[in-house]
Amino acid sequence: MSLDRRTFLQLTAAIQTAAALGVGPAQAQKADGLAFGPAEPFSWEGLKRQAKELAAKPYESPPRPDPEIVRQIDYDAHGKLRFKLENALWGEGGSVYPLSFQHVGLYFQKTVRMHLIEKGASREINYNPNLFMGGPDHVARKLGPEPSAFAGFWVHESRNDAGWKKAEPWATFLGASYFRAVGELGQVGLSARGLALGPGTASPEEFPDFISFWFEPAPTENDPVIVNALMDSPSLTGTYRFAMRRGKGVVMDIDASLNLRKPVERMGMAPLTSMYWFSETVKPTAIDWRPEIHDSDGLAVWNGKGEHFWRPLNNPSRIMVSSFVDQAPRGFGLCQRDRNFENYQDGVKYQLRPTAWVEPLGDWGEGAIQLTEIPTDDEIHDNIVAMWVPKDPTAAGKTYDYRYRLHWLADEPYPSPLARCMATRLGNGGQPGQPRPKGVRKFMVEFKGDVLSKLPFGTKPEAVLSASRGQFSYVYTEAVPNEIPGHWRAQFDFTVEGKDPVEMRLYLKHGAEVLSETWLYQYHPF
Structure with a gap:
């Protein structure tokens, strides 16, 4: 990634209370509220057809609002683009979980289209700079209405909680195909991605983009927030359907369909990305005053034969890729097992970082859980990737369908009964x-x-x-x-x-x- 991890975390934290963008089209529009484009039919199968048609065409990068202006929206300028949460999508009804939207900036430069789904039809949510705070002199006011300057979105706590506007969002999608959620201990930490293409290979890693989202409401807290997504990259297109439930942590049921434009050397499905600098295992003398620094301390696997194993993470001197060959895996995850504050001594609460667990739904066949460990000398970089890589080589024109459940919890959802x-x-x-x-x-x-x-x-x-x-x-x-x-x-x-x-x-x-x-x-x- 061009954006280092510390900057990304600081940036998202700085805009944590940002306001969102509007009400449903059935409601009266406020002066600075959301405006919507014309209604168009929408269905999941139709979106999959659209992705296949797109894969047959040459790749075109997502639109970028005026690059000269966007480059001026640096860390400080982006932090001032706070959102008017009184205009949040579903902030006054239509769904129990309001949504807010993030602005493009130096670190998130590509346009992401946003759409609301009602009664089988979708309407694009139009970008309007007046939906963001920052004042009339903010550099972002120089951007026009097209292309859209939305870069991502956040899902907020239930409107039934009077303090939802002050609470941290429980799911965030921002940058390429990255997303993350709050664990049951109330913290965010590691990230997930829609797809990983080539991490740890000799070639530069490719980062597919979610270029459009379509949102379906959750009428009650027992219902999932449904997010449909369209992915595009030089190597492939894809569609994703996220059914996200807020409970003691967050659980996401994910359906994905991928269409390859060309073969991919290493295609990683259900990738998890985390940070591991050092722990009690190996710590160079006086490298840092804190005893440990990591978002995850190990890879846990429940393989197809029913064996549970634990692989402590390393910060190697060179890029290392470890493969755990398997058939029909039952699950894997990057975990934070050490929950003792005394072992971190840090106010960022590393001891509360979530465990993210991938539970395959259906038979994933033969392949390998691959762990990529990249050297780092600081906590600002995500240097750990865990993912599933199918055994068979990829081929242009082929479609891959897979489903999984992603748990954001304090521990594995199905821990071993053994020690x-x-x-x-x-x-x-x-x-x-x-x-x-x-x-x-x-x-x-x-x-x-x-x-x-x-x-x-x-x-x-x-x-x-x-x-x-x-x-x-x-x-x-x-x-x-x-x-x-x-x-x-x-x-x-x-x-x-x-x-x-x-x-x-x-x-x-x-x-x-x-x-x-x-x-x-x-x-x-x-």
Whole structure:
């Protein structure tokens, strides 16, 4: 992305209370309220046909309002474009969840068309600079009515809550095909995307755009907000249908249909994007005053065979792509398991960041869950991508249909009943009071769960270890000395030659009984 993560977060936070744009066409229009274009028939199947027809034509980038003016709408200028929430779409009726719209600017330069659906017909929501605060002298006032200067939208809390105008929105769509939602702990964090094209490859990554949205109302809080979207990019077109429900967190049912203009080297479906700088696992000396900085600390997978595994995230020295081959996966997600404020010490509340979990609906066939880890030296960059990549090569003219449910929660919606990995800690190998051997690393891997608390007194779980190369020594398990039942750790030293990454695997068992999920780790010798 051309927009770094810190700027993106600051920008969206700065306009968090921005006003939205209007009422339904059946209501009387206010002086500065929404205006609508002519009614046109709309259907999901019709939108899919439109996308297929578009894929048969050469790609054209979405319109951009006057570039010279838009480049002047920098961070500070964009922050002043606050929205008049008294004009929010559905702010006075028609749907329980009002919508507001975001303005183009230096970091979001492309036009996104917005439409309201009523009784099977859609009407475009016309751009009007008077819908935004900022004053008559704001540089954005120099933009004309065409092309539209809308860049994205936010979904606000229920109108039944008198404080909805002051509350943070619970779903936001802004920039390319990026979107995110509030988790059940009341915070946003990682993002999702409609599609990822080529992350971690030698070629520049391609970022498809949502170029148009169509909104369907939610009459009650028990109903979903329906958002239909049209995607376009040099490689493909697509249609997306989001059915978004606000509960203890947010759950989105997503239907997607993709039409390829040309083959794609690595097409990632249901991608999640997050930030991992460092944690308790590996932290260079005095790199930062805070103990940990990350929006997610691991990739969790429930594979087609029913196995749960946990892969702690890395901040590698070069781009790394890990593939977990699977068939009909049951789910995967980027998770924030560490919920202890003491481990972050930061007012941005990293300990409350949501877990995002992808639940396939239907059989996704053969492929791989791919994890891309990109080096970073700061928290301003999203450097983690997790996605599903189909096994078969892509082909021009082919259509891909898939469905999934995206959970924004505090934890996985279907956690393993076994003990789960809670921390991975690395240090120098060897024994206290003796010279520390070079090239030997000590690992402490913590697990916690009721199944471990039920072990008979005096019984220790067995650590089952394997690695792609190298040797283990001093392997044993012990209860973590914190008086928390069911909290154990496996300790071992690991010796390996060379600097190439090592794939490691660990789980706990007692006799023939498996006691824990599987810990997978990519160790980078240093």
